[in-house]
Amino acid sequence: MPKLSQRAERMPASPIRKLVPYAVQARDRGIKIYSLNIGQPDIETPQVGLDALKHIDRKVLEYSPSDGLPSYRNKLVGYYARFGIDLSPENIIVTTGGSEALQLAFPSCINPGDEIIMTEPTYANYISFAMQAGVKVRPIKTDIRNGYALPSVEDFEALIDERTKAILICNPNNPTGYVYTKEEMMRIRDIVKKYDLFLFSDEVYREFHYTDEPYVSALHLEGIEENVVLIDSVSKRYSECGIRIGAVITRNMQLRNAMMKFAQARLSPPLLGQIVAEASLDAPKSYMEGIYEEYIERRNLLVNGLNKIPGVYSPMPNGAFYTMARLPIDDCDRFCEWLLREFSYEGETVMFAPGSGFYTNPEDGRDQVRMAYVLKKEDLARSLVILEKALEAYPGRTER
């Protein structure tokens, strides 16, 4: 049998999806699972998007252009303008989810062996995509005790050397829910400008922003227009995770042209998803407002509930629909697996994403889990009850 590559061995399994086989087995045993592990909202897709599907009258489901349907890219310009982001259609390449946006951007900007700085905990798949591109991740730690605020300039500068090519931020943040303040965004801008780095800014949770502070996009920052690469996706915004439509956006046309060569190699983004995403841009204002209120209530219920459980701590996040929680446990991987394989309370259990997977060094997240508040409030309330019972029963419980 031929030997697999070293990448295949080193590639981490997704902390969000690796427990799926145990969940399948638990369901087969009749256990009901509350899935807080994955950012799959239960919110309905906008009706205008679903209607667009039914009205497709094409006879041939043909390739779209490699950078996406012109009609969709034109309409996206109007979407970004609502947020004070001034773009032209040429700045936008439509991608197969936000995932592919990273798969186009990383190899176009960074040589194998060169480095990217990311705040940690980080979205686990950034680490995977960096590994795929041969790019080295330099994590910069953020701390649960101050809600995962941005580290100081000095902390960044301590990591920057001649191999540093980029900084990646996720804002609002997955997995922490943290939203960068204007002051923090200016801090990032200054570092990017001083060292002439690329700034990858994943802003797929733009609409999930629960403070009165103004939303600051990386594309709002002045003086680094050629450095910024926006990663976007309609997955969360319109509850359209399955259609796999994202975008990679830059005003740097040299970079745009380079990414287009990678985009042309994979031919085109999904046609059907683009049709749905384009129609969804016409979702009524009431659609997003309804979602917004719902998520705030869910967040408050979950985070307040977590902090009432002995030994548990979770900071109140200002955005996205995730929170990290510190639990009184020995090992989050063991705990999350145990929840599915050994535990149940009144025939039910809960599923979380182990915190270890959100750190380059898994040890750093051993006592943490990520929870997505994508379930109805009554299900979140029930999940809190089950978690409390589980922590009482778990053999690896630690004292805090």
Next chain:
Amino acid sequence: MPKLSQRAERMPASPIRKLVPYAVQARDRGIKIYSLNIGQPDIETPQVGLDALKHIDRKVLEYSPSDGLPSYRNKLVGYYARFGIDLSPENIIVTTGGSEALQLAFPSCINPGDEIIMTEPTYANYISFAMQAGVKVRPIKTDIRNGYALPSVEDFEALIDERTKAILICNPNNPTGYVYTKEEMMRIRDIVKKYDLFLFSDEVYREFHYTDEPYVSALHLEGIEENVVLIDSVSKRYSECGIRIGAVITRNMQLRNAMMKFAQARLSPPLLGQIVAEASLDAPKSYMEGIYEEYIERRNLLVNGLNKIPGVYSPMPNGAFYTMARLPIDDCDRFCEWLLREFSYEGETVMFAPGSGFYTNPEDGRDQVRMAYVLKKEDLARSLVILEKALEAYPGRTER
């Protein structure tokens, strides 16, 4: 401005798509273009597939599992069984087109700097995906004069050393239309077995096979079950290029598990495309038969017509819907660009893919173009007239 990566500079532009901007300009000038450059069939998508779209009654367009919908994978087992290929659903990972199948397989099997042997001319995007994965391509030349038959064992062995990790074949072949004989497939099997290599076999044109010889899939070959990785796609089979649904298939479960880590990082293949592809498996037998006859007629018309033009040669291909043609020209890139920017005949012109892009050394394909016979017969006939006129007018014409 930060510097792009070396990959971004070295990445070749798609020979199939790089001329698109000139085509747009030509259309703006009112020129009608016959597009033989791209494998976008004009054949209609099966009605059962289109109907499935209209009947989607989901309220949330959610993620599918990373390896694809179980119902689709189960049904695919039956599809392959029709070709005498025995699989289980666990052997199949559904991908975002055949493109992504390669993007999962290459990095899982081959270390950066290690080598893959491919017959040349080769599908241009294989070179791109190899570059993305840091894999070195060792081309093995095939010759237009014998219709691009498989080279000898000795020719393969001359390229094999300790860095060689895989052989890639495309069968039926894009861009040549060549179909490997049983004897040639056994030759490949013996080499793969002797040196314990991976064998990537792209068989997306399985149904487009115009000889009475039996179809031999790499998955039919005995003794290399752990070595074979099948690349597949519904794009051409059902004229569903835009839905971006393919598959990567292997009986090597260690490799399957490795590829799943990459698949999980990108979350899931497109949901809507999977629904269409699953329904399309029920297309009536008459659907494929109609297509089959049509393509044989198109092939005969195009290739016979090409060989009647002075100085032009094209071998008669046995499969797919492409043919390579050698033209009496100085430079295929110049010629194809000239066709769009400077030439027209009665307000019309033709678009081909320059042959240079199908070779690792572009010089080797300077006098060739790839043509896809994906247009109606009358349009192909008209394209032949235009080509003949163009070759008479082209300032870079050479003598043959």
